[in-house]
Amino acid sequence: MQFDRKGKDNAQLLAFYKAILYPRMVEEKMLILLRQGRIGKWFSGIGQEAIAVGSTLAMQSDEYILPMHRNLGVFTSRNIPLKKLMAQWQGKISGFTKGRDRSFHFGTQDYKIIGMISHLGPQMALADGIALADVIAKQQKATLVFTGEGATSEGDFHEAINVASVWNLPVIFLIENNGYGLSTPINEQFNCKHLVDRAIGYGIEGIQLDGNNLLEVYDTIDRVAQDIRTKPRPVLIECLTFRMRGHEEASGTKYVPQHLFDEWVIKDPVKNFEAYLVEQGILNEELIGTIKSEFKASIETEVEEAFNEAEPTANELAEEVDMYAPYQPEATAPGTAQSEKRYLDAISDGLRESMQKHPNLVIMGQDIAEYGGAFKITEGFVTAFGKERVRNTPICESAIVGAGLGLSINGYKAVVEMQFADFVSCSFNQIVNNLAKTHYRWGEKADVVVRMPTGAGTGAGPFHSQSNEAWFTKTPGLKVVYPAFPADAKGLLISAVNDPNPVIYFEHKYLYRSLSGLVPDGYYTTEIGKAKVLQQGKQLSIITYGLGVHWALEYLAKHPEISATLVDLVSLQPWDKDAVTNAVKATGRVIILHEDTLTNGFGAELSAWIAEHCFEYLDAPVMRCASLDTAIPMSKVLEEDFLAKKRLEEVVERILTY
Known part of the structure; x- marks a missing residue:
């Protein structure tokens, strides 16, 4: 492996060494903890550290990076404390997700890192949006997003790169080609010679590089990022590397031929860079030992401190509340002009x-x-x-x-x-x-x-x-x-x-x-979650929304002899439970009307809730009036037969005579 320092001084190269050594030593600690049964799962990036570390060091600290689950070096190179990472991995309350998600499935605005979800490819589109915001705001920033060779088969890969190309977004799409998607080798995943060749189809630049060469990764990402900050456009980079461990430790590596391990073990990114720095007179055995001892001590301390962090406490209300960002809407009433x-x-x-x-x-x-x-x-x-x-x-x-x-x-x-x-x-x-x-x-x-x-x-x-x-x-x-x-x-x-x-x-x-x-006229708001009672009656209540509201109004206009309460839900999530309860109390008979199909339509939830919470006020079963449990036909005759409107009169008669 050939390294080119390109004018970097000894201090910078030593800092690079520490940056790539640290995640390797953390990984080695994780494997020990796994064998001891103290952790349950680990996705190892051993053998791939040069990509995560080199690319992260090349990005500005306020530029977003969207890594995958084998990119520990991104998080450590952004100086996230190991104690915080360990708390995340162990599901502690002090972790980034408060025990709600595992591994690197999280983001942090403090460190400008946006983690993946398990579906692999979707974060690539997020990078497009992040970069678009920078372009609109005239910020000269680049965005870096990782993906694996397996995820390049997903539609999200194509869509995200195509959008970035059409819109000239400053995104670096970085493929970590480590040869396997779990156990599936690359020859069963794609049929092009090199993944980087796909750049041609999107009309963008493609670069292939040695993903195990820390300086090559750094210099390439640094050069590309500097360029696209001032001349926005996407670039596709394929980093060739190899995963020395299993997809995750439980999956093992028996499916990998031994000769591949033999070929790649001599390309170890940490050992090769270390040997280069020894050759350059920057490192010696004593300094290496000192650095490793200091890292080992800090890793041991932070890991144990994380183990002692508090576990989450189950709280149903807190869980429900945290599904949504806190928000108190500022109501603006409409003016008189219409x-x-x-x-x-x-x-x-x-x-x-x-x-x-x-x-x-x-x-x-x-x-x-x-x-x-x-x-x-x-x-x-x-x-x-x-x-x-x-x-x-x-x-x-x-x-x-x-x-x-x-x-x-x-x-x-x-x-x-x-x-x-x-x-x-x-x-x-x-x-x-x-x-x-x-x-x-x-x-x-x-x-x-x-x-x-x-x-x-x-x-x-x-x-x-x-x-x-x-x-x-x-x-x-x-x-x-x-x-x-x-x-x-x-x-x-x-x-x-x-x-x-x-x-x-x-x-x-x-x-x-x-x-x-x-x-x-002008600006005003309508409250989300608040239903509207369009008319009050005593014989039955019709609860509906959308076009169903107009079907109900039309029907009731033709039948003035029927005294009905009509509720337009307006919002379906959240929905107005008070309005529904009051409608049930007012008449004791309820029809839920909607255009959707009957089975598992939203009316099923309303009906179940009314039966559970308003049973004592009912004088008849809750009845649903919905469309047929079929796809929607095109023919006008068939469509009219499909829609719930056709059955409304029959359902009204049935509930009134119950």
Whole structure:
């Protein structure tokens, strides 16, 4: 292994040696603790330390790094105390995740490190969002994100690099190619000669280097980072290395041919750099011994101190509260001036008011810029706010939601438009595992609103008409809103943007141009979690939301003889339990109406809650009126038969005669 010091003085090279030796010695201690049964799991990076250490040393201390679970050297090179890391690994209350997650599945704003989730690839899109925030803020910063050779097969890898390329984002995508994804060798993972060659397809620079050469890694990352800070663009770097231990210790290494160990053991990054420094006269046996003794003593002390840290104390309320970032909304009442507006225009107004109030708000989606979006909600926004904040995206829902989270991490707000709510399935992982869990795991907000044009009534068929709110109402950490009227649509969107928590904002396509109403002018908010009682009655209560509200209003207008209480939930997570309880008490008979399918629709949760908490007030079983348990057909005849509206009259008659 050839080292080139390139003008580095002895003190700097000695500091590099300490930086790469320390994580190796920590790893060796972890293996001892594992054999002693004092820890339960360890993902070893032995043999790969030069990549994590060299790249981290090359980055500025206030630049974000997004590592993987074998990059201990990133955390130690950013000077995170071992005691704090050990507390994290052992699930102590003093760890970064308070015992809620393990290993390196955490982030820390103090050290500008954003850890991975187990799905490997999604953090690459977060790097895009972090870098985008720097570009918009005119900060000359680079972002470094790690991935493994196995994760390059994931869609997140392609989407994130493609977005970074199209948007010229200063991101270093670093592939640690260690030959195996758990036990699967690279020849069973990809068929190109070198992973770095994939850069060609994205129109970006690709660099392959010896990942075991500490100075080569440092110099390459340093050069690239300096360049892209002033000339923003992504670069793909493939670091060739080898994992000398198992994927994690329990998996072993029997699947690896011995000759590979023989080849790579002589390329040990720590031993080779140490030998080089001895050759240069910077190290000698006595100094090496002194450094190792000091490290060993400090490691022993910090490890034992971490073991003595307190365990978490179970507290149901604290667990529930920590699912969401703390937030006390500042209510803004509407003014007296009103204008007649379509549902669609009210949403556009809410988005425009939010863009004016929050200069750090970025909206992203397919065709939303000059074209104005598929439904023209953002028409004229590019002229008003500029292309930096109103961004057309490639067709890559996962990367864009992830970029929204990255923007939030780096001080921005994001609104992401799904062209149709149905397409959100392509970003499902980012929403339910990244957005929803980030605050619970390590206390970081996820200030992202996902707009969801939803629902049937336009004959758009199975892939443009689904009601999929129940996918998200069961996911802790998300807020879900679903306005039925133009005034609420505007006020709720403003509230959703103000909220630092992730909000899934459903807006019904059928209502866009078919429904108008008086909408207050200017800026105002509508409270998330508060239902609206549209009328009071004594015979039955209908609890509904979205288009169901208008089905109920239409039905009751045709049947003035029925005295009904009608509740528009407005918000589905959180939902207004007091309003529901009062409706049950008022009539003793309850119909839950929604456009979604019957089985496991949101109405099932409402029905179960009412049965458990309001049983004494019921004079009849809670009845659900929902759509068929089928996909949504395109034909108008079939669609009308599918929708819950067709069954509303029959359900009302059944509950009144019970």
